[in-house]
Amino acid sequence: MYQLIKPVLFTLDPELIHDLTLNILSKIGSLLKRSSVNDEAELACEIAGINFPNRIGLAAGMDKACLAPLAWQGLGFGFIEIGTVTNVAQAGNEKPRLFRIKEKNSLLNCLGFNNLGAEKVAEKLKLLRENSQFKIPIGINIGKSRIIDPRNPEEVIKDYLASLELLENYADYIAINVSSPNTPGLREWESPNQLKKLLEPIIQKTIKPVFLKISPDMEDENLYQVLEISENLKIKGLVATNTTTERQNTPLWANSQMGGISGELLKARSLRITKLIGKNKSKNLALISVGGISSLEDIKIRLDSGADLIQIYTALVYEGPFLINKINENLLDKTKIAKTDL
Numbered sequence: 001m002y003q004l005i006k007p008v009l010f011t012l013d014p015e016l017i018h019d020l021t022l023n024i025l026s027k028i029g030s031l032l033k034r035s036s037v038n039d040e041a042e043l044a045c046e047i048a049g050i051n052f053p054n055r056i057g058l059a060a061g062m063d064k065a066c067l068a069p070l071a072w073q074g075l076g077f078g079f080i081e082i083g084t085v086t087n088v089a090q091a092g093n094e095k096p097r098l099f100r101i102k103e104k105n106s107l108l109n110c111l112g113f114n115n116l117g118a119e120k121v122a123e124k125l126k127l128l129r130e131n132s133q134f135k136i137p138i139g140i141n142i143g144k145s146r147i148i149d150p151r152n153p154e155e156v157i158k159d160y161l162a163s164l165e166l167l168e169n170y171a172d173y174i175a176i177n178v179s180s181p182n183t184p185g186l187r188e189w190e191s192p193n194q195l196k197k198l199l200e201p202i203i204q205k206t207i208k209p210v211f212l213k214i215s216p217d218m219e220d221e222n223l224y225q226v227l228e229i230s231e232n233l234k235i236k237g238l239v240a241t242n243t244t245t246e247r248q249n250t251p252l253w254a255n256s257q258m259g260g261i262s263g264e265l266l267k268a269r270s271l272r273i274t275k276l277i278g279k280n281k282s283k284n285l286a287l288i289s290v291g292g293i294s295s296l297e298d299i300k301i302r303l304d305s306g307a308d309l310i311q312i313y314t315a316l317v318y319e320g321p322f323l324i325n326k327i328n329e330n331l332l333d334k335t336k337i338a339k340t341d342l
């Protein structure tokens with residue numbers, strides 16, 4: 001069905017379709033009946049002290065302000081990551097800022113953390129937490145407000161802590177985003193000294209599990225340092241990865257367009273980082289793998305490479321909203337087959 005309407009949807013502006021879809025999902029969310037396959041005991045797991053009904057989550061950025069949580073639940077997700085939320089509400093970069101790279105099942109975005117701000121999002125989350133219909137875990141992804149100078153450490157830390165204070169009560173986990181390519185200077189906070197400076201006060205302040213979302217573009221040496229810092233500070237999980245600024249196999253027009261690429265063009269990079277982390281991390285550090293995942297096969301490879309959980313964004317645009325249900329159904333079939341084979 002989705003493959004039939006996709007050509008029509010793809011004639012329209014990507015951000016317009018995104019906003020329209022989110023709007024519709026926010027209205028019909030409670031009507032979407034979640035299939036019980038998504039809650040079968042075989043799919044459930046406990047990671048970082050949180051109980052997940054299944055391992056497939058909605059990646060950050062799709063629903064920055066938690067507008068359609070019941071819809072994501074209805075579509076079968078095992079958890080959702082809201083945000084990125086910044087302390088100060090902001091409009092983001094100028095439009096157009098979201099592009100399809102259709103021939104590669106990929107997206108290019110330079111949205112720049114357009115969001116309602118932590119206070120407004122907290123109000124929405126408060127209401128959601130009072131709604132007993134909603135049952136799946138929520139991660140809240142926080143980032144730096146654009147008006148804060150990235151080279152002023154005190155201000156940057158204060159900015160993250162302010163968001164944390166407003167949002168932490170509603171989160172099952174907090175994801176610290178230092179990896180978006182669309183906020184000038186943000187990725188500098190992935191360098192070891194800066195990262196330690198930022199994470200220490202956050203860890204001290206909250207009792208919620210803290211995850212760190214990293215970029216796919218750092219050197220391996222930097223990645224090992226990030227891993228060591230995360231283990232030492234008792235970060236509970238890494239979310240790998242955000243979008244890439246690399247331009248390999250991209251159409252010409254995309255080479256001069258700033259922003260981060262997601263989907264199929266990110267897949268190899270994200271998988272490589274998943275494998276590297278999977279091989280070198282301790283059992284205490286959870287790994288959420290994200291980037292170019294679109295099938296049961298992709299998920300099996302990520303889980304075999306050390307990932308505990310999976311997130312998906314771009315494949316929803318190309319494969320449609322029933323993808324999660326389908327994958328969980330197939331995953332369950334495979335689990336059952338594997339068990340009978342024994």
Ligand SMILES: Cc1cc2nc3c(=O)[nH]c(=O)nc-3n(C[C@H](O)[C@H](O)[C@H](O)COP(=O)(O)O)c2cc1C
Nearest residue numbers: 059060061084109241242262263291292312313314
């Ligand atoms: C349009 C768009 C907006 C995004 N916004 C955010 C964001 O606000 N915060 C964040 O941490 N990641 C954001 N991401 C990155 C995704 O969470 C994910 O890490 C990335 O897209 C790779 O997964 P995918 O290939 O399944 O899309 C965004 C991605 C897209 C495509």
